[in-house]
Amino acid sequence: MNLLQITGLDRFNPAQGGVRGMRVVASGLLVIMAGLYLLARAQQGPGAPIAWGYLRAFAEAAMVGGLADWFAVTALFRHPLGLPIPHTAIIPRNKDRIGDSLAGFLRVNFLTASVVARRMSKVDAAAALGRLLATPPQGGKTREGIGRALATILESLGDDRLGSMIKGALASRLRGFDIAPLLGRTLGAAIVENRHAEMLDGLIGWGSRVLLHNEGMIHDMVQARTGKFMRWTGLDEKLSGAIVEGLHKLLDDMATDPEHPLRLKAQEGLEQLAEKLQHDPETRTRVAEIKAELIDSPAVTAWLDTLWQSARIKLIDAARDPNAALGGQVGEALKQLGATLQTDAPLRQTVNRFVRRMTVGLVADYGDGIVKLVSETIRGWDARTVTLQLENAVGRDLQYIRVNGTLVGGLIGIGLHAIDQLL
Helix, strand or coil, X not given: CCHHXXXXXXXXXXXXXXXXXXXXXXXXXXXXXXXXXXXXXXXXXXXCCHHHHXXXXXXXXXXXXXXXXXXXXXXXXXXXXHCCCCCCCHHHHXXXXXXHHHHHHHHHHCCCHHHHHHHHCCCCHHHHHHHHHHCCCCCHHHHHHHHHHHHHHHHHCXXXXXXXXXXXHXXXXXXXXXXXXXXXXXXXXXXXXXXXXXXXXXXXXHHHHHHHHCXXXXXXXXXXXXXXXXXXXXXXXXXXXXXXXXXXXXXHXXXXXXXXXXXXXXXXXXXXXHHHHHHCHHHHHHHHHHHHHHHHCHHHHHHHHHHHHHHHHHHHHHHHCHHHHCCHHHHHHHHHHHHHHHHCHHHHHHHHHHHHHHXXXXXXXXXXXXXXXXXXXXXXXXXXXXXXXHHHHHHHXXXXXXXXXHHHHHHHHHHHHHHHHHC
């Protein structure tokens, strides 16, 4: 039980009277102590009960404690009694320094790359995003607020930086993915299910079309390599015609005969390729080199840029209209993505790493700007406005300090008076 409970002041509800109401209580208590002091002093005299002495000591010390705390509390916000006493009106006089200190505190404790990275390492952003996508809010202001916030973030973040980070993360993911075993298993499964026949038919058909469009080149090659006698007798044309006709017949036979020797040889080559893609280190290394060359090629870079720009526009449009975006097939796809984010640990780790790097990068780029904004904003505030805002925020608790100071001072006065009587 504290002093406020003993005196019954804890039943006062500051919310009803605000700072002014609590100030009235504190000042009223001080006035009561002054009245008790005058009453006790008037009653003291020869033969007066000893209690009046204790009451006088209590009231006198309570006034001293109450006045001291009144001065201290008032000096935070203004000059007591309007007198320019040194080291008073602390908050109005030091508003700019307080703003700089607050900005510095914010910079050191919240907006440094190391602090953000350490804090973000404990944040599972991917799981939170997964839960949000898997069970999106059903309409209302929550969904609209999330949509507006996402659209604002996508629009405000620098497209070059964000796009580079996303494209870089995608390219890094592609580089780290060993595609050769997947290609080998896919090709092997296609051969087992005889789906490779369609691929062979397509290759044969492509070869027939190439041959048809390049018959003249074959005639020219044969003519360039034959002697004058054959050209003079026209045998070169017959030879080139026979070569072209033979090639067409070979391709037609391969297309119509599933057991053609060359077709079976091609199938054998595909089976060997599927095996090498899965188990031959040299083949897998070569595929990885080809993949890396493709990823670094200008064509793939341009494709990734186009893919990102299209996705960014669609994300912004979807965020602006979350009800439409989260419905139909898109909504189902997002729900599946949310479920995957919650269950796929490697994917969740990748997303969290990307979010952490993006947040750290933003802090590194814009941390100083945020600190400067805070400092300049506080500097631009009117001193009287700042004082009133702070007083309204903490003024009630400060008035409780006055009440406690009055009561504690009174108790100390009783103790000192008791010691004086004993000695």
